Amino acid sequence: MTRYFEDLEPGDVFETSGYTVKKNEIIEFAEQFDPQPFHVDEAAAEDSIFGGLIASGIHTMALASKLTVEETFDMIANLGGRGMDDLQFHQPVRPGDTLHVELEVLETTPSERHSERGYVTYEQRVLDDSDAVVLSLRMETIVRRRPEGQTE
Amino acid sequence: MTRYFEDLEPGDVFETSGYTVKKNEIIEFAEQFDPQPFHVDEAAAEDSIFGGLIASGIHTMALASKLTVEETFDMIANLGGRGMDDLQFHQPVRPGDTLHVELEVLETTPSERHSERGYVTYEQRVLDDSDAVVLSLRMETIVRRRPEGQTE
Numbered sequence: 109m110t111r112y113f114e115d116l117e118p119g120d121v122f123e124t125s126g127y128t129v130k131k132n133e134i135i136e137f138a139e140q141f142d143p144q145p146f147h148v149d150e151a152a153a154e155d156s157i158f159g160g161l162i163a164s165g166i167h168t169m170a171l172a173s174k175l176t177v178e179e180t181f182d183m184i185a186n187l188g189g190r191g192m193d194d195l196q197f198h199q200p201v202r203p204g205d206t207l208h209v210e211l212e213v214l215e216t217t218p219s220e221r222h223s224e225r226g227y228v229t230y231e232q233r234v235l236d237d238s239d240a241v242v243l244s245l246r247m248e249t250i251v252r253r254r255p256e257g258q259t260e
Numbered sequence: 261m262t263r264y265f266e267d268l269e270p271g272d273v274f275e276t277s278g279y280t281v282k283k284n285e286i287i288e289f290a291e292q293f294d295p296q297p298f299h300v301d302e303a304a305a306e307d308s309i310f311g312g313l314i315a316s317g318i319h320t321m322a323l324a325s326k327l328t329v330e331e332t333f334d335m336i337a338n339l340g341g342r343g344m345d346d347l348q349f350h351q352p353v354r355p356g357d358t359l360h361v362e363l364e365v366l367e368t369t370p371s372e373r374h375s376e377r378g379y380v381t382y383e384q385r386v387l388d389d390s391d392a393v394v395l396s397l398r399m400e401t402i403v404r405r406r407p408e409g410q411t412e
Contacts, residue, residue, distance in 0.1 A: 140322075140326065141322040141323070141325050141326045141329075142322075142325045142326070142329055143326075143329055143330065144329055144333060144338065146340065156339070156340070157339050157340060157377075157402070158340065164325070165341050166318065166321055166322050166325050169318055169321070170292075170293040170294075170318050170322065171293070173293050173294045173316070173318050174292065174293045174294070174295075177293075177294055177295055177296055178295065181296065186296065187308070187309050188298065188308070188309060188310065189317050189349060190348070190349060191346075191347050191348040191349055192344070192347040192397075193345060193346060193347065194343075194345060195343050195344040195345065195347065196342070196343040197341055197342060197343055225309075245344075250309070
């Protein structure tokens with residue numbers, strides 16, 4: 109069942125399964141997109157303020173996106189993203205950490221310009237094995253309204 | 261020459277070279293991290309509100325990170341990131357677009373807890389071939405202060 113704009117309410121929470129971050133993935137992603145010593149070089153990372161190799165923040169966001177899209181947006185009529193806000197890296201993500209995502213609906217607003225669209229703001233929280241939040245952000249998205257004549 | 265915290269001032273702007281986004285890269289990144297139809301399926305993308313294939317917003321952020329880290333942070337004593345704010349996707353990024361980054365220093369604040377660190381807030385703007393901003397965000401980072409006894 110596809111959830112349309114009308115089916116989402118503030119307080120709704122969607123939870124994903126876990127994904128274990130592997131060391132070689134951390135290094136490979138960072139070599140492509142964020143080649144700072146503490147992301148790509150184990151010895152240099154030991155001497156960094158993190159005391160060891162950590163994932164690029166954008167890698168963590170990308171993994172959160174993977175979980176969110178594969179396990180949540182597959183059942184939401186998501187039309188696209190508008191932006192993000194209040195993105196905080198609460199804790200470093202290290203090799204072997206298993207991450208999962210909680211996606212909470214914060215606000216829903218019908219579009220005034222496009223009768224077939226609404227805007228949905230979520231808080232996306234990325235948690236580790238011990239349920240500590242490692243990353244949080246707000247994201248604003250565009251969601252299709254239920255087509256006329258279509259009932260639940 | 262490494263730029264330390266003391267060498268960065270509000271108004272400083274660093275500009276990177278350009279990077280041309282290829283269609284297969286858009287699809288490959290999105291298949292891994294953001295497998296929504298308008299990022300991975302050309303036919304479905306035609307029918308989306310974007311009218312064609314567009315890059316995942318996180319892919320655009322990752323490419324901006326690549327340019328920023330390779331061409332700017334290589335000469336700044338960057339110790340890590342703290343978070344981001346006010347991230348806006350102004351325009352879709354499409355295959356063949358050539359992106360470059362402007363990184364502007366907005367604010368610098370010495371750390372009260374760590375005498376060897378300061379916090380630097382930047383605005384990161386991603387621009388296309390025609391100098392239109394496609395993505396903008398603020399990022400807060402940790403930068404090393406100039407070691408004692410070391411002069412410019």
